[in-house]
Amino acid sequence: MSHYRTRLVSPGPVDVPPQVLEASAKPMIHHRSAEFKQIFLATREKLAKLAWVPGEDVLILAASGTAAFEAGLISSVPKGAKVIGINAGKFGERWVKVAKSYGYEVVEMKLSWGEVADPAEVAKLIAQHPDAKALMTTHSETSTGALHDVAEIAKAARKQNPDLLILVDCVTSLGVSEVKPKDWDIDGMFSGSQKGLMCPPGLAFAWLSERAWASAADNKGTLNSSFYLDLVKERKAQQKGETAYTAAVSLVRALDAALDLILAEGIVALWRRKKQMNDAILAAGTALDCEIFAKRPSPAVAALKVPSHISAPAVVKAFAKRGMEIAGGQDESKPYLIRPSVMGYFDRYDVLAVVAALEEVLAELGQQVTQGLALGKAFNFLQT
């Protein structure tokens, strides 16, 4: 046995607070019981608050975040329609694939990993495709640690096409970074339980705008079919405190407990704290000659390019020896990227653990390191 405490510092799944684990392990109750209905309605209410759409429907699905995005797309955008997809990483790429698999006509805006979409360029593309029905984008691109400026992208896109459905993957931004679907005038917000919500994986969330619900109703006969991923049916059930199919009862209880913790801290305070912690890791990383990978960093993932003579997989392995699971890069970024994350059950002192380990590990792998310099920098950062 290692003498280290185990820390899951990856961009999802994340460490789950003991109170949340405990809630998930409560004796089973029936998903159609009055007791569960009450829990479900209360959880939905809290979730809508966190999603900055109080009183509206944020649907809770027994599925992964991918399914929520897929459901949002096929429940609102007619079969074969033209859709624009911003692809600046693994998840942007995934939504393009999902749309193609259904036979949508996809116009892809392909960017290098680490880049974010320029709102003006997005507007230009929309102007070139006035017949596009939807724009798909990630908010926090987990594979690169970049945060697209969805507020500005949506503003520019809306100006070009007032009817455009703007569908946004908020899987690693909800509960981590500012997410304001209505202020931004977007049409779909999708997320999952195992990221900012600090729950076990297995639940997905979907919010649609009135514009998207209207599109679902207007295009009823020309939507792609799905029985399980039909958000219109799901909405009807959930407004009554039910689910179309059996709810993942224990995970909903976990979510309820997690939302209590999150709302007690305060949503705006949480956003601020997550950003501060992530910035501290990035600052310490640069002090250790790592490079901040994303042009516009997301607070969900401290994506750092390690010095060129160091192997990122070796860094990940050395972290694991210290009880800390950070993620490495995906696909092309595997050799050089590390992705620790401050999401989930993670506090200011955990930042120091991650930075101290990074110092030690880089030194171990042959990097010149002034002991304590990066750690001190991070510590200073946490005082602001």
Added chain:
Amino acid sequence: MSHYRTRLVSPGPVDVPPQVLEASAKPMIHHRSAEFKQIFLATREKLAKLAWVPGEDVLILAASGTAAFEAGLISSVPKGAKVIGINAGKFGERWVKVAKSYGYEVVEMKLSWGEVADPAEVAKLIAQHPDAKALMTTHSETSTGALHDVAEIAKAARKQNPDLLILVDCVTSLGVSEVKPKDWDIDGMFSGSQKGLMCPPGLAFAWLSERAWASAADNKGTLNSSFYLDLVKERKAQQKGETAYTAAVSLVRALDAALDLILAEGIVALWRRKKQMNDAILAAGTALDCEIFAKRPSPAVAALKVPSHISAPAVVKAFAKRGMEIAGGQDESKPYLIRPSVMGYFDRYDVLAVVAALEEVLAELGQQVTQGLALGKAFNFLQT
């Protein structure tokens, strides 16, 4: 607070053993970690044993049982094909609806609630539709407590059409009643975690035959699209101990613990015990002038028609006062049906609790009851 111990005696969700709840509440681990991969592969191996297909792929999905059936259908049966659906209750009806929603040409064999399909009649229907690609049926029809004789139905069907894909909803039969997909020569077996597997809801299971996998490959270009419910992609990932999308880690751990309990008891012994317990409730019910509703009772659900002067919803309510949640009837059967279930964490002595409560409740509602008669009958039954 009630002084009763709480018993969830419904046909799913069911009571979950404390060891299983405990497993689900373990600290989170990453779904791509070596530790989870090992758990996942071991769980898959145990699940395949329980499903009587050792060494084969029983896919584990983060979804409900409905999604597993839907995935099996659209992953193996080409778009627009003719399919035959046996509908003798709420779930048989659901598969007909799923198929219709995708535009399959559905030939429906509609039976009264409580009936089971006659293999000879099924064969006749298949002879009339030699172009049908698939037959869909439930095994244990949860809404009526009937168990279709899938072994005989499949034998008769296969004789008529050797290429037919026979897709079977085993949601409340897996882990409760004999399920032998290969001996029966069926092509799809689908189930969920919150029934015979005595886990929290949120996982679904899917097994396909070689015939069905071949059909999936041969019809690649003409299948209905789904990204999340693509079993071919899922199989490729799961054979490596991974999942296509984030696995529901805590529920998989619960499943692993539950399978340990189930396999320790022995699968055949479990089938025998579940049937004995269910039969005991049915026998006690008839002694109380209730009627066994299903022509061929499933061991998963003791569906009893209460005497005509008694209201079934009142019985359900009176059980609830005693800490026991049994299910009532669905749709048309609501006024007269009760459906206690022996699935899940439930032993011989719990049978006595259910029967004693039934005696008390019926007496309370005005039924003439010889005190202890039904209870004694159930007790005798449990000695055999």
